[in-house]
Amino acid sequence: MSLAARLTRSPDAFDADRGREAAALYPDLPAELRGLVAGAAGSSPYLCGLLHRERDWFAAACDAPEAAFEAELARLEDFELADLGTELRRAKRRVALLTGMADLGGAWSLEEVTLVLSRLADSAVDLALRRLVAVQLGRGKLPGKGPDDADTAAGMVALSMGKGGAYELNYSSDIDLICLFDDTAYDPGDLAEVRSVFVKVTRALRALLSDATAEGYVFRTDLRLRPDAAVTPACVAMTMAESYYESVGRTWERAAYIKARAAAGDIAAGERFLAALTPFVWRKHLDFAAIQDAHDMRLRIRDHKNLGGPFALEGHNVKLGRGGIREIEFFTQTRQLIAGGRDKSLRVRRTDEGLARLAEAGWLPQETARSLTEHYRAHRELEHRLQMIADTQTHDLPGDAEGFARLAALMGRDVAGLRTELTERFDAVDALTEDFFAPEPAEAQPDDFGADMVARWMRYPALRSSRAVEIFDRLKPSILARLKEAARPEEALSQFDGFLRGLPAGVQLFSLFEANPPLQQLIVDICATAPALAQYLSRNAGVLDAVIVGDFFAAWSGVAHLRDMLTEVLSAAPDYEAQLDAARRWAKDWHFRIGVHHLRGLISAEEAGRQYADLAEAVVSGLWPAVLSAFAAKHGPAPGRGAVVVGMGSLGAARLNATSDLDLIVIYDPAGVEASEGRRPLSSRAYYARLTQSLVTALSAQMAEGRLYEVDMRLRPSGRQGPVATALTSFEIYQREEAWTWEQLALTRARPIAGAEELAGEVERVRRAVIDARGAARQVRRDVADMRARLAAAKAPQGAFDAKAGPGRLQDIELSAQTAALLAGSPLRDTEGQLDAGVAAWILTQADAEVLKRAARLFWSLQASARLLTGAPLDLSAVGEGGLRLILRETGMADEAALKSAMEETGEAAAACVGRIVSEADDDR
Numbered sequence: 001m002s003l004a005a006r007l008t009r010s011p012d013a014f015d016a017d018r019g020r021e022a023a024a025l026y027p028d029l030p031a032e033l034r035g036l037v038a039g040a041a042g043s044s045p046y047l048c049g050l051l052h053r054e055r056d057w058f059a060a061a062c063d064a065p066e067a068a069f070e071a072e073l074a075r076l077e078d079f080e081l082a083d084l085g086t087e088l089r090r091a092k093r094r095v096a097l098l099t100g101m102a103d104l105g106g107a108w109s110l111e112e113v114t115l116v117l118s119r120l121a122d123s124a125v126d127l128a129l130r131r132l133v134a135v136q137l138g139r140g141k142l143p144g145k146g147p148d149d150a151d152t153a154a155g156m157v158a159l160s161m162g163k164g165g166a167y168e169l170n171y172s173s174d175i176d177l178i179c180l181f182d183d184t185a186y187d188p189g190d191l192a193e194v195r196s197v198f199v200k201v202t203r204a205l206r207a208l209l210s211d212a213t214a215e216g217y218v219f220r221t222d223l224r225l226r227p228d229a230a231v232t233p234a235c236v237a238m239t240m241a242e243s244y245y246e247s248v249g250r251t252w253e254r255a256a257y258i259k260a261r262a263a264a265g266d267i268a269a270g271e272r273f274l275a276a277l278t279p280f281v282w283r284k285h286l287d288f289a290a291i292q293d294a295h296d297m298r299l300r301i302r303d304h305k306n307l308g309g310p311f312a313l314e315g316h317n318v319k320l321g322r323g324g325i326r327e328i329e330f331f332t333q334t335r336q337l338i339a340g341g342r343d344k345s346l347r348v349r350r351t352d353e354g355l356a357r358l359a360e361a362g363w364l365p366q367e368t369a370r371s372l373t374e375h376y377r378a379h380r381e382l383e384h385r386l387q388m389i390a391d392t393q394t395h396d397l398p399g400d401a402e403g404f405a406r407l408a409a410l411m412g413r414d415v416a417g418l419r420t421e422l423t424e425r426f427d428a429v430d431a432l433t434e435d436f437f438a439p440e441p442a443e444a445q446p447d448d449f450g451a452d453m454v455a456r457w458m459r460y461p462a463l464r465s466s467r468a469v470e471i472f473d474r475l476k477p478s479i480l481a482r483l484k485e486a487a488r489p490e491e492a493l494s495q496f497d498g499f500l501r502g503l504p505a506g507v508q509l510f511s512l513f514e515a516n517p518p519l520q521q522l523i524v525d526i527c528a529t530a531p532a533l534a535q536y537l538s539r540n541a542g543v544l545d546a547v548i549v550g551d552f553f554a555a556w557s558g559v560a561h562l563r564d565m566l567t568e569v570l571s572a573a574p575d576y577e578a579q580l581d582a583a584r585r586w587a588k589d590w591h592f593r594i595g596v597h598h599l600r601g602l603i604s605a606e607e608a609g610r611q612y613a614d615l616a617e618a619v620v621s622g623l624w625p626a627v628l629s630a631f632a633a634k635h636g637p638a639p640g641r642g643a644v645v646v647g648m649g650s651l652g653a654a655r656l657n658a659t660s661d662l663d664l665i666v667i668y669d670p671a672g673v674e675a676s677e678g679r680r681p682l683s684s685r686a687y688y689a690r691l692t693q694s695l696v697t698a699l700s701a702q703m704a705e706g707r708l709y710e711v712d713m714r715l716r717p718s719g720r721q722g723p724v725a726t727a728l729t730s731f732e733i734y735q736r737e738e739a740w741t742w743e744q745l746a747l748t749r750a751r752p753i754a755g756a757e758e759l760a761g762e763v764e765r766v767r768r769a770v771i772d773a774r775g776a777a778r779q780v781r782r783d784v785a786d787m788r789a790r791l792a793a794a795k796a797p798q799g800a801f802d803a804k805a806g807p808g809r810l811q812d813i814e815l816s817a818q819t820a821a822l823l824a825g826s827p828l829r830d831t832e833g834q835l836d837a838g839v840a841a842w843i844l845t846q847a848d849a850e851v852l853k854r855a856a857r858l859f860w861s862l863q864a865s866a867r868l869l870t871g872a873p874l875d876l877s878a879v880g881e882g883g884l885r886l887i888l889r890e891t892g893m894a895d896e897a898a899l900k901s902a903m904e905e906t907g908e909a910a911a912a913c914v915g916r917i918v919s920e921a922d923d924d925r
Contacts, residue, residue: 003062008106013042014409043410046391050097081131089215117169126264143190153265155182160263166349172387174220182269183237202234282341319395323426462503471510482524492528499534529882562618576630584705605864609655621754636678640671644755652749657867661710666692666725688725741783745818772825798873803863808911816914848913855910861890
């Protein structure tokens with residue numbers, strides 16, 4: 001489509017005579033285009049000059065602007081180095097004229113304008129780089145390389161940084177490049193010579209693009225973004241650059257690499273380098289410390305550019321000044337740095353796209369993102385108009401009335417309206433961004449609360465850096481004020497002291513608290529209520545990320561969704577060890593979520609028990625394919641029909657507490673296959689035994705991110721004496737002919753949770769058949785009564801508030817429920833379901849079942865709450881006021897005395913019911 005057909009606006013001519021003179025050069029153009037020419041030439045001396053110099057080319061380009069641009073890029077490919085500088089300058093003039101006119105006429109959007117300018121820069125750099133390297137190759141200056149390597153610049157790449165990297169190049173922009181070479185492509189003994197050649201190429205590249213000649217210049221080229229630019233050569237080896245960023249890279253360099261793009265030369269090598277920098281740019285935890293870094297950088301820029309004075313429209317810097325372009329870019333990039341390590345969708349180069357993604361992910365209100373995007377686009381168009389006037393790399397608004405009149409004419413605006421709009425935009429951007437960066441002034445510290453304890457905080461590891469102290473000093477008054485409002489302030493302060501003492505470092509966490517005040521209240525609540533959770537947090541502060549991102553307070557998603565999420569996390573990890581660490585980070589987030597929900601009363605103890613079990617099942621079933629894949633890589637695919645992981649005990653019954661370990665067994669079916677087929681084949685029995693050990697290690701090994709679960713496999717056939725993995729036929733024979741009653745009681749709660757689906761069905765068939773057959777056996781009650789007596793003798797209650805051990809407590813009730821299920825031949829696994837099955841089979845009365853259910857609910861609520869608060873035996877005098885309130889809330893008791901009385905009465909009643917169920921005399925009923 002022609003340029004004339006797409007015009008939606010036109011500038012006014014500040015100098016009408018100059019405009020008419022330029023329009024007269026184009027008598028054959030449509031009237032609307034001549035009006036565009038007159039307005040542009042009459043307000044922009046630079047465009048006026050181009051309209052005279054490139055008259056014939058522009059007149060033809062108006063018929064099909066995009067085709068004219070593509071033809072100009074294609075034309076450049078025909079020139080060798082001797083003519084390239086002149087032809088690049090001609091192309092720059094033509095593209096500058098075309099984009100300027102298409103922009104002023106509204107025919108091209110801001111994105112189209114910046115894309116065209118960025119593509120021209122890419123082509124110019126790539127052509128120049130390849131031609132310059134070809135000369136060196138022709139001279140034999142690069143050992144091991146020949147003329148055929150010119151197309152990839154023999155391993156040299158130019159990274160486009162800043163706006164060029166994001167295809168956002170402005171009208172008279174310079175280009176920021178980092179020039180690197182792939183030193184792994186050369187013999188180590190040749191590197192000094194190779195480096196010298198590439199440095200020479202880089203200098204020549206800069207001169208070819210930047211030097212002003214009679215033909216003009218191509219692009220001013222800035223190489224100062226390279227690693228440690230003050231002391232490093234113009235072109236840097238990739239391994240040296242990687243080492244630099246890994247060891248001393250700074251936040252501003254991380255932000256710069258958000259937009260980085262391999263633009264010229266060896267693109268593949270450049271992309272490998274950028275991939276290697278991913279952990280440097282995108283931290284695995286939320287990085288709120290980046291806010292302070294960005295704020296400090298803003299202040300340094302303002303000081304350096306003398307931009308910190310009172311606001312005035314005259315001379316205001318559209319890019320760096322208050323409410324300007326850089327404020328929006330910093331605002332966007334800083335939030336990308338904070339969360340982009342966890343959310344890959346935020347890893348985008350363009351500022352407008354970054355704002356949109358942040359809003360989609362919930363990091364910004366949609367209205368804020370829309371407003372900032374609108375202001376950003378308006379600022380960028382204003383920037384282009386300022387630069388079009390004289391082709392200068394300026395961002396300053398005019399300093400006098402004449403300058404504003406010229407700018408307004410070029411924009412087709414009246415001066416008064418333009419001034420009003422600009423002031424409102426700068427104010428709006430400042431209001432939307434400033435609070436994000438500027439730390440709140442420290443509040444007054446509340447009297448001398450905890451003065452002695454607070455005084456020793458400066459000796460803790462978390463406060464060993466001046467930056468951590470600076471941030472914490474701003475937080476301390478608020479945190480102390482919140483602690484003072486706790487039910488027992490001294491207790492809360494003491495627990496916070498323990499939390500702070502256990503922190504290995506503080507900058508990131510303190511920045512997180514500063515940016516998210518609700519987290520301060522959360523940590524106070526945890527310290528006032530759950531010291532064990534506070535201690536856990538001090539060593540795993542990264543789990544607080546989960547509170548900030550995603551649907552932390554949304555409804556529970558269930559096993560299938562959890563497993564899908566974990567599978568996605570594992571698929572992104574580069575190797576098996578990384579998968580195990582990723583699984584640990586992911587599971588900690590969710591484990592913490594359940595604990596916080598329970599602590600805050602968002603879910604009951606019963607719901608928490610189900611959610612902990614769902615999480616454990618998702619972890620085991622999600623990790624199982626990864627374990628199997630890593631094992632198969634060494635020993636070949638699993639022989640036969642594969643294996644099934646069976647959850648036993650509380651996991652099988654789908655109810656865990658915050659500190660539960662996992663009872664597991666593994667059952668496999670070799671289906672007659674004697675050994676695996678792989679690099680290191682194993683017999684089927686050895687294969688599955690070692691595979692099981694790999695699963696246990698994957699779950700329980702202490703790694704950089706801790707461990708997932710303790711694993712107990714003593715419920716397998718023959719206990720500790722039996723093999724760690726059991727063949728299906730052996731399992732069935734053992735359960736039918738050799739298993740003790742306690743083993744078949746355990747079978748009433750067995751549940752396949754991972755592995756081959758068909759085999760899982762077979763295991764369940766065996767389980768049901770064994771339970772059904774065992775129910776007719778007369779010695780079940782005698783065995784259970786004996787077992788109950790031995791358990792009582794072996795483990796006495798640990799204090800008056802032990803919810804598990806003791807007559808009529810959880811262990812006793814669960815034993816009776818499993819007995820009822822076994823006698824009734826019921827496949828149900830949960831305690832209440834098993835008791836109901838016992839009633840239906842006349843194993844116990846409805847009245848006894850209701851007593852046991854009430855007792856189970858009371859003692860489970862107590863047990864789940866106690867495990868959330870502490871891993872030690874429950875001592876109500878030691879859990880503090882907050883912990884006591886949690887326990888009373890969950891058990892529905894008014895006070896400690898009422899709880900103790902209820903436990904005694906309920907336990908006695910439940911114990912009597914259990915006695916009736918397991919009574920030996922009842923075998924004759």
